[in-house]
Amino acid sequence: MTTTAPAPLPLAAPADGGCCAPALTQAVExxxxxxxxxxxxxxxxxxRVQLLAIxxxxxxxxxxxxxxxxxxxxxxxxxxxxxxxxxxxxxxxREQRGRWAYFSLAPGALAGLVASLSAATQVSA
Amino acid sequence: MTTTAPAPLPLAAPADGGCCAPALTQAVExxxxxxxxxxxxxxxxxxRVQLLAIxxxxxxxxxxxxxxxxxxxxxxxxxxxxxxxxxxxxxxxREQRGRWAYFSLAPGALAGLVASLSAATQVSA
Numbered sequence: 001m002t003t004t005a006p007a008p009l010p011l012a013a014p015a016d017g018g019c020c021a022p023a024l025t026q027a028v029e030x031x032x033x034x035x036x037x038x039x040x041x042x043x044x045x046x047x048r049v050q051l052l053a054i055x056x057x058x059x060x061x062x063x064x065x066x067x068x069x070x071x072x073x074x075x076x077x078x079x080x081x082x083x084x085x086x087x088x089x090x091x092x093x094r095e096q097r098g099r100w101a102y103f104s105l106a107p108g109a110l111a112g113l114v115a116s117l118s119a120a121t122q123v124s125a
Numbered sequence: 126m127t128t129t130a131p132a133p134l135p136l137a138a139p140a141d142g143g144c145c146a147p148a149l150t151q152a153v154e155x156x157x158x159x160x161x162x163x164x165x166x167x168x169x170x171x172x173r174v175q176l177l178a179i180x181x182x183x184x185x186x187x188x189x190x191x192x193x194x195x196x197x198x199x200x201x202x203x204x205x206x207x208x209x210x211x212x213x214x215x216x217x218x219r220e221q222r223g224r225w226a227y228f229s230l231a232p233g234a235l236a237g238l239v240a241s242l243s244a245a246t247q248v249s250a
Contacts, residue, residue, distance in 0.1 A: 025179075025196060026175060026178075026179065026196045026197075027175065027178035027179045027181065027182040027196075028174065028175055028178045030171065030175070033171040033172075033174040033175045033178070034171045036168070036171075036174045037168065037169055037170050037171040037173070037174050040165045040166075040168035040169045040174070041165075041166075041169035043161070043162065043165035044162055044165045044166035044169045045162050046155065046158040046159045046161075046162040047158075048162070049153065049158040049161045049162050049165070050151060050152065050153055050155070050158045053151075053152035053153045053158070054150075054151065054152045056152065057152040071150060071151045071152075072151075110242055113242055114239055114242045114243050117235055117238055117239045117242065118239050
């Protein structure tokens with residue numbers, strides 16, 4: 001999905017008698033926030049969290065779809081649906097090999113999320 | 126929201142002639158996945174990502190609600206709604222001081238998310 005970056009928001013100083021602090025600025029650009037929210041939305045389901053974690057902990061961070069249904073206790077169509085959402089969000093990559101689809105961690109995707117969250121926590125520490 | 130942890134899922138070995146690898150195990154406990162998904166759901170909106178980032182980057186990781194509407198360009202009721210979701214997810218804490226509500230990062234909440242994602246990326250590196 002391609003999103004159009006909104007125009008920069010005007011940052012106004014508080015009126016005289018404002019409650020407390022000077023006006024705050026945006027800590028992340030709107031288009032960055034949009035991308036992060038999209039990734040988080042893909043992870044906003046327990047089954048998808050489990051699937052991503054299972055794939056991530058396999059040798060080579062890769063797993064066959066045929067091995068992913070048992071651990072999460074869902075049907076293969078449901079698992080495929082969740083995997084598709086993770087692929088569309090750029091968190092997993094899909095490769096068809098003969099009868100089976102293999103899913104692997106998209107390089108840098110999780111690391112990018114970690115870096116974004118880490119930045120927030122480190123600034124506040 | 127209190128969730129009842131589902132019973133452990135049976136992990137079956139693949140039938141003879143299974144496609145590839147031995148059966149995988151759950152990489153995260155179901156109740157942990159549920160908690161993570163809840164946090165990610167709270168972050169699945171660009172405005173909430175921006176609000177959390179703004180609060181996180183303030184001195185003391187705290188901001189007055191009166192200063193949060195301008196940077197995200199939304200009305201105060203809308204901002205209050207988003208902040209409520211972040212508080213309910215345990216990511217922010219709210220404190221009323223006279224007329225204004227102040228929001229601060231919930232200690233350890235973001236760090237916990239970072240640790241969970243880091244674990245996944247490090248195993249796969």
